[in-house]
Amino acid sequence: MSGLAFAALVLCLHITAGESQQFTIIVEHSQINVTAGGDALLSVRPSGNVSSGSWIFKGVAVAQWIGQYEVVDTGYRSRAELFTSNGSLLLKSVNNADSGEYQLTMVPNSGSQTSATVTLRVTGQSQNFTIHVEHSRLNVPEGGDAFFSVRPSAGVSSGIWFVKNEIIAFWNNQNVTEEFTSRAELFASNGSLLLKSVNSADSGEYRVIMVPTSGSVTSAFVTLQVLGQSQNFTIHVEHSRLNVPEGGDAFFSVRPSAGVSSGIWFVKNEIIAFWNNQNVTEEFTSRAELFASNGSLLLKSVNSADSGEYRVIMVPTSGSFTSAFVTLQVLVETRREESHPSLGPDIRRGNLP
Numbered sequence: 001m002s003g004l005a006f007a008a009l010v011l012c013l014h015i016t017a018g019e020s021q022q023f024t025i026i027v028e029h030s031q032i033n034v035t036a037g038g039d040a041l042l043s044v045r046p047s048g049n050v051s052s053g054s055w056i057f058k059g060v061a062v063a064q065w066i067g068q069y070e071v072v073d074t075g076y077r078s079r080a081e082l083f084t085s086n087g088s089l090l091l092k093s094v095n096n097a098d099s100g101e102y103q104l105t106m107v108p109n110s111g112s113q114t115s116a117t118v119t120l121r122v123t124g125q126s127q128n129f130t131i132h133v134e135h136s137r138l139n140v141p142e143g144g145d146a147f148f149s150v151r152p153s154a155g156v157s158s159g160i161w162f163v164k165n166e167i168i169a170f171w172n173n174q175n176v177t178e179e180f181t182s183r184a185e186l187f188a189s190n191g192s193l194l195l196k197s198v199n200s201a202d203s204g205e206y207r208v209i210m211v212p213t214s215g216s217v218t219s220a221f222v223t224l225q226v227l228g229q230s231q232n233f234t235i236h237v238e239h240s241r242l243n244v245p246e247g248g249d250a251f252f253s254v255r256p257s258a259g260v261s262s263g264i265w266f267v268k269n270e271i272i273a274f275w276n277n278q279n280v281t282e283e284f285t286s287r288a289e290l291f292a293s294n295g296s297l298l299l300k301s302v303n304s305a306d307s308g309e310y311r312v313i314m315v316p317t318s319g320s321f322t323s324a325f326v327t328l329q330v331l332v333e334t335r336r337e338e339s340h341p342s343l344g345p346d347i348r349r350g351n352l353p
Contacts, residue, residue, distance in 0.1 A: 131151070
């Protein structure tokens with residue numbers, strides 16, 4: 001089917017019925033600056049369900065879709081990837097000729113068709129932005145949790161995790177798609193993903209795309225293999241609750257039941273320390289000390305803001321990774337000067353008659 005015929009079919013599918021509904025297209029970045037040779041992610045999200053749509057650039061229908069059926073222009077087939085679940089478009093290995101305005105039109109199941117524009121600017125010098133993947137292959141027993149641990153080489157403005165062309169989580173707003181809401185947890189501070197209670201259907205290649213604050217879009221891959229038999233890996237917590245005076249040191253003492261390859265400590269969704277390389281995040285560098293031999297954590301000079309539930313995740317050398325929790329309560333001392341107004345001044349000084 002030719003591009004023009006397909007576009008005509010997309011428009012014919014839209015029938016205006018009575019009063020139109022407020023359908024909108026949310027554009028993550030209306031202007032994207034990407035270095036030559038890099039990848040450009042034109043990230044969008046419709047406010048409702050969409051039946052069809054198209055991306056147009058300089059009169060060329062780069063990509064179009066109706067439901068799950070998609071057509072990519074022959075000139076872009078090796079470089080363009082369309083995500084029909086939300087209409088986002090990935091352009092790989094961009095060059096100066098790709099610079100310009102890309103127009104997206106979506107036809108909702110209910111309401112009026114809407115358009116949005118994304119401007120792509122391709123710059124000359126490529127920057128070396130990379131994504132470090134802790135483990136490129138994960139073997140997790142069925143029913144266990146899979147931790148996709150990644151770390152970008154520079155600041156990241158947004159990103160996305162998906163598997164088998166199905167989006168799991170958005171990076172820019174910590175949004176988890178409906179199907180994975182009860183099982184997926186996204187750590188926006190570094191883009192790592194936690195997938196709980198995995199089953200054989202979860203096996204496959206997972207891909208993360210990150211958009212750096214400066215530089216070119218980059219991808220990384222992690223392969224998950226779900227194994228049949230679960231292994232009993234546990235974390236022993238010496239004290240599940242710590243009461244520490246303000247200004248004192250809190251020692252989160254833990255012990256894994258088997259060898260551990262890596263892990264992470266965090267509180268209030270903020271990462272404190274990585275396990276695999278004994279790295280302590282910048283905010284806690286002067287106060288936190290990690291004992292990689294068993295995963296215990298020392299937090300010095302605590303204050304009331306440090307109170308809360310601390311969580312450690314460990315990835316064993318064999319078996320499913322496991323979590324443990326420790327609650328810290330920082331005690332703030334209140335001083336009171338005792339007074340006995342009924343006693344005379346001499347008696348209060350200790351001068352008894």
